[in-house]
Amino acid sequence: MNKKFFSGFSFVLFVFISTAQQRPLPVIDMHLHCLHADEQGPPPLKIGVPFRDFGVHDPANDYRKAFTNALKTSAWADKFIISPTTDDSLRELTLAQLRKYNVYGVTSGDPELLRVWKKQEPKRIINSLDWNFGLAKKYGLTVDTLEKLFSSGEFKVFGEVTIQYEGFAPSDTAFEPYLALAEKLDIPVGIHVGCGPPGAPYIGAVNYRARLHSPFGLEEALLKHPRLRVYAMHAGWPMIDDMIATMYTHPQLHVDLGVICYMLPKKEFYFYLERLVNAGFGKRIMFGSDNMVWPQSIGEGIETINKATFLTAEQKRDILFNNAARFLRLTEKEIKDMF
Numbered sequence: 001m002n003k004k005f006f007s008g009f010s011f012v013l014f015v016f017i018s019t020a021q022q023r024p025l026p027v028i029d030m031h032l033h034c035l036h037a038d039e040q041g042p043p044p045l046k047i048g049v050p051f052r053d054f055g056v057h058d059p060a061n062d063y064r065k066a067f068t069n070a071l072k073t074s075a076w077a078d079k080f081i082i083s084p085t086t087d088d089s090l091r092e093l094t095l096a097q098l099r100k101y102n103v104y105g106v107t108s109g110d111p112e113l114l115r116v117w118k119k120q121e122p123k124r125i126i127n128s129l130d131w132n133f134g135l136a137k138k139y140g141l142t143v144d145t146l147e148k149l150f151s152s153g154e155f156k157v158f159g160e161v162t163i164q165y166e167g168f169a170p171s172d173t174a175f176e177p178y179l180a181l182a183e184k185l186d187i188p189v190g191i192h193v194g195c196g197p198p199g200a201p202y203i204g205a206v207n208y209r210a211r212l213h214s215p216f217g218l219e220e221a222l223l224k225h226p227r228l229r230v231y232a233m234h235a236g237w238p239m240i241d242d243m244i245a246t247m248y249t250h251p252q253l254h255v256d257l258g259v260i261c262y263m264l265p266k267k268e269f270y271f272y273l274e275r276l277v278n279a280g281f282g283k284r285i286m287f288g289s290d291n292m293v294w295p296q297s298i299g300e301g302i303e304t305i306n307k308a309t310f311l312t313a314e315q316k317r318d319i320l321f322n323n324a325a326r327f328l329r330l331t332e333k334e335i336k337d338m339f
């Protein structure tokens, strides 16, 4: 036996095995943001992973100050992660998380910034288009413009649709032409249904209302557009009964676990997820980090799913990958390339 060849061969084999071992099974993040470092307020900001509680507010004081203070000092959390202070570090740290956990992210944000991220990680970044009435006005994102953007192939997903912050339910007639377009072009739509920041109407989103957390607001839209692929971002937290009733009634509806998977007190998140799975919807729950300016939230969210003792290994893989791959209609080759 040629000893030199053998040792060379075992070296190659070793490298092959260790490379294969280093790359975890793929994850699809259905809810990733590409933001500027100061888009959630002046950095650095600390977010709870998870929050211990959501504080106590004396209305004699300014809630905006109390909220900002909680993010500056981590007053509501025992464990927290800190946001980077520059756009470059936010991008680099986010892309590093994607590589570390082998994540492919449906990513939305400032289109110019998104192009920079996409150029750096063309396979891991799946372009998605942020939309609400305010953005439409600011950037001229009319139905015609959207038709061009989606038809060009640059944007694969329509979301995050954040009209809840503006006081609109997804079935509002004003949003109707956009849903009609997405149905016509077969573009999946991710709609924010669930939680924004605590106290949202007091920190700028003046039309945000608690009642719009309910996925019941999706019903008429789903019925009017039966071929539309829709997912309720944040899984309609905390409206568990409404969410289950809506998924039961509308078999095409999916959800993502954005922000709730790392930010909510663990007991509450697991209670919510377990109920959705127990109710029979484990094949329609998709992982989402909703990372904004805290890159480590991606890994935190994935680990929270992996540590759920009530989920089988197969259920974890469904949530982290299989359900989204099916929902996005990825081809066999596209799926294979992600491993």
Ligand SMILES: [Zn+2]
Residues within 6 Å of the ligand: 160, 192, 193, 195, 233, 234, 258, 290
């Ligand atoms: Zn959201």
